[in-house]
Amino acid sequence: MTDPAVLTEMVAHHHIRHCLAAVARGEDRRDADILRGCFWADASVDFGIFAGSFDAYLDWVVPGADSIPCTLHTLGQSLIQLRGQAATAETHVTAYHRIDFGEAEHDVLLVGRYLDTLEARDGVWRIARRTMLYDWTRDLGVAVDWSQGLMGMPFLRGLPVGRARGDRSEIFFG
Known part of the structure; x- marks a missing residue:
């Protein structure tokens, strides 16, 4: 029979990864x-270019x-x-950003690691503190307009792509 402590640890890891x-x-x-x-309501975040409370972070990220x-x-x-009802996690991240610099949109890659402190409160795992470490970044130059198709081939069903909102994944997940 499997040790209940091992199962508890596996379940915690699953919830943290989710x-x-x-x-x-x-x-x-x-x-x-x-x-x-x-995130817990009392969480804090530090992205190097932004640091603050969870509410301030939410105002920064949304919209x-x-x-x-x-x-x-x-995520990698x-x-x-x-550590009981607390955990630390280092997660590798590659983040693509399409950035409008005014004259042209550029594709930019950021690569780094999230350092998260998580807490389980009433059995729910959430982030209490997040810090972003940057390992490298690359401006890939002027972005290609691939909204109508890829590799010279048009999309068959007019798929809306490259949007923060209004893409098919919102419909898929409901």
Whole structure:
């Protein structure tokens, strides 16, 4: 029979990973409700270019800057260390941002790590503190308009792509 402590740890890891993935989706979709479900109300964040309370972070991320019409946060491995009802997690992230610099939109990549302190309160895991560490960034130059198709081929059904809101994933997840 499996040790109940091992099962408890596995379940905690699952809930923490789900929380981390939901934050990425909440930021990309600029969805305040998703983000509220991932951070404690008394949480703090520090992105180097922004630091503050959860409420200030929410005001910063939702609705997001008009000059950044879309983002895509792709998470890599997470190292999670449990300490009872608290945990620390380091998660690698590659973040794509389309940024309007006025004269042209650029595709920009940021690569780094989230350092999260999470807490379980009443059995629910959420982030209490997040710090972003940047490992490198690259401006890929003027963005290509791929909204009508890819590699010279048009989209068959007029798929709306490259948007923070109004894409098919909102319909898919309801």
